Structures are given as structure tokens and as C-alpha cells.
Amino acid sequence: MGWTVGRWCAAAAMVTALGGCAWFGSSKPQPLDLGPNVVKLDIRQAWTARVGAIKDMSLSVHVLGDTVYVAADEGTVAAINARNGQDVWRATVGKPLVAGMGSDGVTTAVVTKTNELVGIIDGKAAWRKRLSAGAYTAPLVAGARVFVVAADRTLSAFDARNGQLLWSQQRSGEPLVLRQPGVLQAHGNTLLAGMAGRLVAYQPDNGSVLWEAPMASSRGTNDVERMVDLLGPTTTQGNVLCMRAFQSSVGCVDAARGQVLWTQTARGSVGVAGDAELLAGAESNGVVQAWNFADGKKLWSVERLQHRRLTAPLLLGRSVILGEDTGTVHVLSKQDGSHLNRLQTDGSGVAAAPVVAADTLVVVTRKGGVYGFRPD
Missing domain, CATH: 2.40.128.630 (Lipocalin)
Incomplete structure (x- = not known):
């Protein structure tokens, strides 16, 4: 049976080599036991494929x-x-x-x-x-x-x-x-790139700068503390582009005018995803946060995934979907972040933000497993 984003809605009703490290020190906080997987959105594995190991x-x-x-x-x-x-x-x-x-x-x-x-x-x-x-x-x-x-x-x-x-x-x-994906994308006839804490628009024919939008400011006493690179993936609705600045903020900019619309303090090391209603992302401590797309006001946060290493999310229908370094895929309700389902892969860790293509949720693991999921 075919799967569309609409079916998701109906079914859910529902570096230097600096990485985005979430914890430092000798003792890593332990995540909570999630308990049994109470399925509120039926999803089946449709196919698997393999490439080589992703490693680092x-x-x-x-x-x-x-x-x-x-x-x-x-x-x-x-x-x-x-x-x-x-x-x-x-x-x-x-x-x-x-x-x-x-x-x-x-x-x-x-x-x-x-x-x-x-x-x-x-x-x-x-x-x-x-x-x-x-x-x-x-x-x-x-x-x-x-x-x-x-x-x-x-x-x-x-x-x-x-x-x-x-x-x-x-x-x-x-x-x-x-040493992770930044921002590099097209918006109409403009080339957009993250340069430290600024989103810079270039003329793609010759590289001339059209405008710059400051998304975050450097702070701290050394180069590491001043890191404010913009992170991918981003999310775009019309002329509005939203993104995260490493361990600093999330925010949105009008990509037609180069005007910053809003920013909110946020301590995360992976990108964000959103739609016309909300922007979602995982903080470095595993808390999943949602902001109002229009003005950045906080809508909800979920702490039950705290102390887990999560990928950037995917918004699919009424679901917020994130991978984990254990290989688990968490499916949350877009409405309030409540649990809808947990999917399993090969246990090696999800290597990148989940994506959707041909009405299929696609997840890639560090061992090189490629998994396609669809709702029943």
C-alpha cells in the first residue's frame, strides 16, 4: 500500500577535528530506562540495503x-x-x-x-x-x-x-x-553558506557576498570556547531558513533579505528540522526541544531521552524522528513529544539524520546498514 506524508498525519493523529561531543569527564551520565515499546504508530521495515561502514x-x-x-x-x-x-x-x-x-x-x-x-x-x-x-x-x-x-x-x-x-x-x-556537516545550500538564485556564526549569501556566478546574517556571537577565552559554527541539516519554509549554531543558539533568518527573525539560546551539537508550525532539535544532553517556527517561543521539551546521543531530527507528518548512537530510532509525537514507537536497526549507531524519500523513512547506520521503514 502507498505511503504518503498524509498517511503519517492520519496514522499518528498522532577541524581541526572537533566533534559535537555531548559529555566530557570520566563519568558519563546514564540514560533512563525507556521501558517497553508501547506502539502508538505502527511502522514496519520495508527493505534493507548495505554500503560499507560509515566509521567517522x-x-x-x-x-x-x-x-x-x-x-x-x-x-x-x-x-x-x-x-x-x-x-x-x-x-x-x-x-x-x-x-x-x-x-x-x-x-x-x-x-x-x-x-x-x-x-x-x-x-x-x-x-x-x-x-x-x-x-x-x-x-x-x-x-x-x-x-x-x-x-x-x-x-x-x-x-x-x-x-x-x-x-x-x-x-x-x-x-x-x-568535523561535521555545516550549512551549504541554495535558496533560489542565492548560495548560502555558514561561516562561523554567520549565514553568508553569495552570488553563485562569481562568489561575491550579497549579505551576512549573524546567528551567534563568539564567546569564551580560547578558540574552542568561541566555536559557533552553523550546523546542518537546516529547515526551510518559503523564504525562512532555520538552523542551529553549535552549542549556542537556534534561530531563523529571512533568506530573501538577510534579516535575522529570531534566535533562542540552545546548547546542541546537531542540526534541526521543522515545518511551518515548529522547529525541533536535540540538545547535547539528549533533551528534545520544540520551538514555535514563527517566533521561537518554546512549545515543549522531552527529558526521557536525556543522556542519549541523538541525531538531528526529521519531521514527517505528525512525527518527530531521531536516531541514536545505539541504533535505535525514536518516533515522537510532533504535538507534545510523547512516545509513538521505537525502531531497531543493527545496533551500530545511526550515522546521520533520518530522511524521507518515496514515502519511505530511510535510516543509515555506522555499519553501513540502510533501512527503509513504512507505516502499516
Whole structure:
């Protein structure tokens, strides 16, 4: 039976290598026992697929139509049909990867641990270009170009057909970056990139800066304490783009004018997700928080997942869905954060924020398991 977001609604009625570490010190707080899984939203596993192990790769699962793009640490790149879990194509770049991936359906781009940007066309590595530094944010492929933000804050544009460098702009002043996905996306004819605590809009044809929106300010006495990188994934509704600044705040900006609409203090290390009603995210201590999309007022928070390492969420119908480093997938009610279901994978940890494609919830684990779930 077909699955639509509407069916979700009805059924639920319902770096330097700095990571987003949630706990420090010798003793890690223990999470609460969640008890039995009382199912309030029936969900079944529809299919499974595999890629290589993700390990410590900075993975962003990319969705384009019915296709999910996934990469593995050792260099495997796969385009998977989300309807049945079958490969559309599968390729290898021959080197371990550090970040992936972006695609426009013609060119798919990943970054290797040797600082190479690799363009894949027709399921084969078609070109390679050396970057000025490593890159932990997935490349953006749009308008027949590949855009990359390197760890030295260099933003570059390449021809998606042959890898020719079109332009490059470097921003100085921020010595550290996070080894996890940041913000790099298109909004209309504007290229948006997170540069430390600022969202910067660029003219995609030449890299000239159009505007900057300060989402967070550097604080602290050393470089680590002053880290305020913007994190992906983000969420967009019309011209409004919402995101998180690492361990500092969440907020929204008018991407047409470059105007900050609101910010709220929040201590999180993964991105956010939302819709026209609310914005949701997991704090570093495992508390799941929801804010009003329009003005940032807090709507609800859930503490029962406290002290668990959670991914950025996915909003699907009336559900808020988050992965955990145990491999568990938590399905919460969008209305109040109450429990709807818990799904199990292979126990290796969910590697990236869950995504939806072809009416299927897709989850990727650190061991390289790719799971497709649908409601009964």
C-alpha cells in the first residue's frame, strides 16, 4: 500500500577535528530506562540495503526524488531507489571519504580524506580536483556547478561536468571548524553558506557576498570556547531558513533579505528540522526541544531521552524522528513529544539524520546498514 506524508498525519493523529561531543569527564551520565515499546504508530521495515561502514565519516544522506544517495568510509558511493532498496548505481572512488554527498541527478560529488573533490557521472568517477583543505560539509551540486566549503573557510565553485575551478573565495579569522556537516545550500538564485556564526549569501556566478546574517556571537577565552559554527541539516519554509549554531543558539533568518527573525539560546551539537508550525532539535544532553517556527517561543521539551546521543531530527507528518548512537530510532509525537514507537536497526549507531524519500523513512547506520521503514 502507498505511503504518503498524509498517511503519517492520519496514522499518528498522532577541524581541526572537533566533534559535537555531548559529555566530557570520566563519568558519563546514564540514560533512563525507556521501558517497553508501547506502539502508538505502527511502522514496519520495508527493505534493507548495505554500503560499507560509515566509521567517522561526516555523512549527509542526500535525497533527490525517489533516490537516496549514501557513501561509505572506504569510498563506496551508492544511489538507492527508496521504493525498493535496490541500487540505481554504485561506484567506488578508490580512496577513503571524509564527506559526502551532493547530487543533482547527473553529477554526484564527495570529498576524500586526501582532500580531493571527486565528481561521479554515470556511476563512475569522472574527475578529481585538489582542495585547499579538508571538507566536512557535503558538497552542493546545483546549476551545473559543485560548491564546496573547505576547513580553511574557502568556498569554491567547480564545473560539474569536468571539475574546472570557476571561482574561489576565502574567509579568514576563524581558526577552528567542526568535523561535521555545516550549512551549504541554495535558496533560489542565492548560495548560502555558514561561516562561523554567520549565514553568508553569495552570488553563485562569481562568489561575491550579497549579505551576512549573524546567528551567534563568539564567546569564551580560547578558540574552542568561541566555536559557533552553523550546523546542518537546516529547515526551510518559503523564504525562512532555520538552523542551529553549535552549542549556542537556534534561530531563523529571512533568506530573501538577510534579516535575522529570531534566535533562542540552545546548547546542541546537531542540526534541526521543522515545518511551518515548529522547529525541533536535540540538545547535547539528549533533551528534545520544540520551538514555535514563527517566533521561537518554546512549545515543549522531552527529558526521557536525556543522556542519549541523538541525531538531528526529521519531521514527517505528525512525527518527530531521531536516531541514536545505539541504533535505535525514536518516533515522537510532533504535538507534545510523547512516545509513538521505537525502531531497531543493527545496533551500530545511526550515522546521520533520518530522511524521507518515496514515502519511505530511510535510516543509515555506522555499519553501513540502510533501512527503509513504512507505516502499516
